[in-house]
Amino acid sequence: MEILFIRHRCKDVNFSKIYTKISYNGERLELGSTNIKIATEDWDIEKKRVRSNAPNASIKNEILATIESDIFIAYNDLLRKKKSFNVKMLKEAILKVGENEVDLKEPSFIEVFDMFLIAIKEPDPLEQREELSKGTLTKYKNVRDSLLNFFIYEKQLNLKISEFDVNKLRKFRSWMKNIQAFAPLTVHKRCQVVKQVAKWGFKNLKQCHHTPIYDIMFKEPEPDENIFLTQDQFEILKNHKFRTKAKQEVADVFVLYCRTGFHYADLKEIIKNTQNDSNINKAERKGIDGEKWLFKARVKTTVTAKVPYFQEVHQIIEKYGGWQNISIKSNSKMNDTLKLIADELGFPEELILKISVKAGRKTLSDWLLNVKGWTNEALMVLLGIKNEKYVKRYAKPDERRVILEMKRNNQ
Structure with missing residues (x-):
């Protein structure tokens, strides 16, 4: 034969x-x-x-x-x-x-997840799937590790897709929320990925006959209250002279986050590249207005953020004598120090407890939207966002924006 x-x-x-x-x-x-x-x-x-x-x-x-x-x-x-x-x-x-289905043994959920991770590494024109960024692949891997830890916690390491039902999904959500202390939006996103993998296994693997969560729908949680510095708070932080070198460096780097809108990994990559490549900042370009801009493909999505050089960025770079001399600490060290800085400056308790590097991106967004009066479309270009609905995660218009519009209409 x-x-x-x-x-x-x-x-x-x-x-x-x-x-x-x-x-x-x-x-x-x-x-x-x-x-x-x-x-x-x-x-x-x-x-x-x-x-x-x-x-x-x-x-x-x-x-x-x-x-x-x-x-x-x-x-x-x-x-x-x-x-x-x-x-x-x-x-x-x-x-x-x-x-x-003779001799076909259903693999465990984690084994299917591993197959899924291999499958999505390369772009697939047949499925109209573009190449995923390293940041996105890392996030998928993090969900896989989170699910694995949950199965270990439940002592069900070999649980199958066909056995992962709605009740098990609820337990996974509760575990992420109460044991891992993930934010509601993070819990929501990870549950969506788990469903995506279950559907992929059912569609692509002959051994997977059923997934109880195939048609389940998730309601996206309301985003948390944005944590950002008001314009007054930003001026206080920018002008304050800290006694220790470590605090001053963190404060200065945070000013860069507040006036570029970059995520931690993006700004770190810009600085690292200038330290490793003859001090040339490849992100710097001349804009169509003839001024200096920063063009950076985001680590998370590869979408290019196009950021004009605001005055505060010039001041910090001149202070340190170039991007290559900026000292950027680990993300956790930055966040811990920022909380100490917020406490020293007498900021509100909620800001002291929740401030992090992410607040820099939100500070810039709020300033541009509600103080400078930028449109959502302009913010999308600067932040490197493709979908307008994501702008609200960084800033929401408030009465300051209303006042700006009133002044414009009275002119």
Whole structure:
């Protein structure tokens, strides 16, 4: 008996579907489509497999291997019966193996998650999926680790997708909220990823027959009250002379966050690049207005944030004699020191407890929206955001914006 995987071109010749044929005693018969669609050039004719560098190659080749296994199961079963059979009888036996899911063991949820992580690493034109940024891949990995820790906590390390029902999802939500102390929005996002992986396993892995959370809907929680510095608080922090070098450096770096809107990783990357590459800041460019700007592809999304040089940024860079001389501490060290700074400056208790590097991005957004009167569209360009709905996570218009609009209308 011979098993053949044949490439059939689609109407669009750039793509093909893979079909299965069997040959036995000089007879050939087509078993039908494997439901695997690939770019035509990604098929290895000699190996009868998807090329290893093709998107999702490992998953698609695993499916082909499973089909081969089913065929051999049926073939060996007929041989054991010691009765003569032809290729049509062999086809019927193969189809019965597929129906009965013979010898297919359902993998654990974590094993499926690991397969999912491999599958999403490469862009897939067939699924219209673009290449994911390192930051996004890291977030998926963090969700996987969080789910693993939950299964360890529950002593159910080998739990299957088919066993992960709504009640188990509620327990996972409660564990993240009460044990891990994650913010509501973080809990919401991680539950969405868990559902995404469960659906992926059900759709792509023959062993996964069911997922109880396939159709479950999540209501997005209201965003937390934005933590940011008012313009008065920002001026106090900017002009204050701290007694210790460590506090002063953190305060100065925080001023940069408050006037660039970068996340921690983005500003750190800008500074690190100037320290490793002849002190050249590759993020600096001349804008169409002839002035100096910062253009930075965000680590999280790869969307380019386009930030004009505000006066405070010039002042900090001149103070330290260049970007390469800026000292940026770890994220946790920055956040801890910022709380000490807020306490020293007599800021409100809520700000002392919750201030972090993230407050810099929100401080800039609030200042531009409610003090300078920028539009959401302009903020999206500066922050490197594609969807306007995300602007509200950083700033909301208030009565200051109303006053600005009233003044404009009276002019």
